[in-house]
Amino acid sequence: MVAKTEHIRLDPPLAWVAEDSQSGIVVGLGKDSLLLKPHSVPRTASPDNINLTVYLTSERAFRFSGRLHTEADPWLVNLAEDQWPQLHELLGQLRKDQHIELCRQQDVEASDRFTGFEQLSLRPETLPLVDPSELDTQVAFLGRTFAAPMLITGMTGGISKGVEINRRLAVAAQAFGIPMGVGSQRVALENEQYAAIFRVKHYAPKVFLIGNIGMAQLLSSKALDQCQRAVDMIEADALAIHFNLVQEFIQVEGDRHFKGALEQLELICRKLSVPVIAKEVGCGMDARSVQRLIECGVSAVDIGGAGGTSWALIEGLRSQSSLVQGLGQTFRNWGIPTAYSLHHVHKALPHFPVIATGGMRDGLMVAKAVALGARFAGIGLPLLRAALESESGPQEVLQSFLKGLQLAMLASGARCLDDLADRIELGRPLEQEFLQAFAQVKR
Ligand SMILES: Cc1cc2nc3c(=O)[nH]c(=O)nc-3n(C[C@H](O)[C@H](O)[C@H](O)COP(=O)(O)O)c2cc1C
Structure with a gap:
């Protein structure tokens, strides 16, 4: 089933690379899912399983596997419950930097x-x-x-x-x-x-x-x-x-x-x-x-x-x-x-x-x-x-x-x-x- 969670916007986005060497950017993160934009031609089979690595920095990477829905735009990856803690860790690390950037650039009062x-x-x-x-x-x-x-x-x-x-x-x-x-x-x-x-x-x-x-x-x-x-x-x-x-x-x-x-x-x-x-x-x-x-x-x-x-x-x-x-x-x-x-x-x-x-x-x-x-x-x-x-x-x-x-x-x-x-x-x-x-x- 496609997740109904809300997503946070990633700006700038993070890079991802899948096991089959497809790659792209992560444009959104939810509590239990990722939103992906691929660099190249979309897959045909859907939904499908995907194993991918998301790069927070060149040294810090997070591995995920989940159900890929390519009919959605951007692609949606639903993660199994055992993956949520590391998704939460990634969100936690990004959240603070996002707060800073919003406070620096926008009217937040x-x-x-x-x-x-x-x-x-x-x-x-x-x-x-x-x-x-x-x-x-x-x-x-x-x-x-x-x-x-x-x-x-x-x-x-x-x-x-x-x-x-x-x-x-x-x-x-x-x-x-x-x-x-x-x-x-x-x-x-x-x-x-x-x-x-x-x-x-x-x-x-x-x-x-x-x-x-x-x-x-x-x-x-x-x-x-x-x-x-x-x-x-x-x-x-x-x-x-x-x-x-x-x-x-x-x-x-x-x-x-x-x-x-x-x-x-x-x-x-x-x-x-x-x-x-x-x-x-x-x-x-x-x-x-x-x-x-x-x-x-x-x-x-x-x-x-x-x-x-x-x-x-x-x-x-x-x-x-x-x-x-x-x-x-x-x-x-x-x-x-x-x-x-x-x-x-x-x-x-x-x-x-x-x-x-x-x-x-x-x-x-x-x-x-x-x-x-x-x-x-x-x-x-x-x-x-x-x-x-x-x-x-x-x-x-x-x-x-x-x-x-x-x-x-x-x-x-x-x-x-x-x-x-x-x-x-x-x-x-x-x-x-x-x-x-x-x-x-x-x-
Ligand atoms: C970028 C930023 C990060 C903040 N992070 C925290 C925090 O981690 N913990 C906390 O108790 N308050 C946090 N605050 C809230 C502030 O302590 C304060 O209550 C709030 O900003 C209101 O004060 P101000 O109007 O002068 O900014 C943060 C505020 C800003 C602007």
Whole structure:
């Protein structure tokens, strides 16, 4: 029977060679099938069996055998169940590079770019109450003190560019005295040869490093062991576990079984050698979810709100199927805007450390996030793009964020981060007072 699975688009395609020396390109991969374009004249007999080798790189090849359907265009190869794990491995290795390329080349953010910070302002201070030399941007988190309330959020570097991207980010994090997260370490847990991508402490021994795995990995019976391996692999100071339900559902090869994840999370929080951070990736968290995570034992949350990078959109863009692409578009702006999520969680749980990631694009936004109670603003896409651009790119981005934060503090008369909370207002400065006053006059 011809498989009905959706396929991801391979651009650039991979090369394949069959046992009978036919060859061509792989244009799509599904959960249980391949889409092939042959270089030469099509076969006549169909369906047929085919044994072929797919080349990820000149050194890395995957062998498959399956039922070939040449009446389909492109050709479809249905793989038997025993072949799925290696197909999954191939998909896993390609996925990260595809994410990077899409993030580099395309508009992958929420179409409205709405984080909620647009609706807030800091009240300006006319008098020079604070001298620039007195500004204190230091912040305490998980027993350590950091130079600024900014954090390089966990992002996959991909297989081909991962080492370089992570090195550039780590050097920048160390230079600015801020924490850094790495992207999902799953690929290295499955294949030790990729561990080097994540080991950045050679370049930045002092950096506070946050490891990363996904909620889907919590379901394995070896979840605790895997988490500890992820931590030990990179000498992590904390471990982030990302919750990305929307992404997994839209992703062609995503995990769709999450039951039992919270019970495992509890065990991991109890036994792991470092603190655990629960992390959303763009849909935001509400206080009820955070309360449940606290009961499981997490030490902090990254509320990862909407308004920035959209994983629904990215997974839609990876797919060949109009159905999946449509789902990605429909959910492009899905989620709680970052500022709303942050405010909601901080109001309910004022002492719990919250990281605000999702669409943080300048230092003024960082200042507003801190004013709303964030311990850190997490920065993703701008730093990834800068790391792809040049060695010093991430440091230039962080420098502009820091300058923006310092100016926001100075211009609103805040000497330290705690001072910002009193200066945040809804709307434009003094707008609420103005509206109320005029509403009374009219009555
Ligand atoms: C290329 C890229 C790869 C990412 N990979 C991961 C990942 O592996 N694990 C994770 O928890 N979050 C990952 N994220 C999500 C980010 O940590 C962050 O939540 C998201 O990008 C929102 O922030 P932004 O709007 O500043 O980009 C990734 C983001 C980008 C841009």
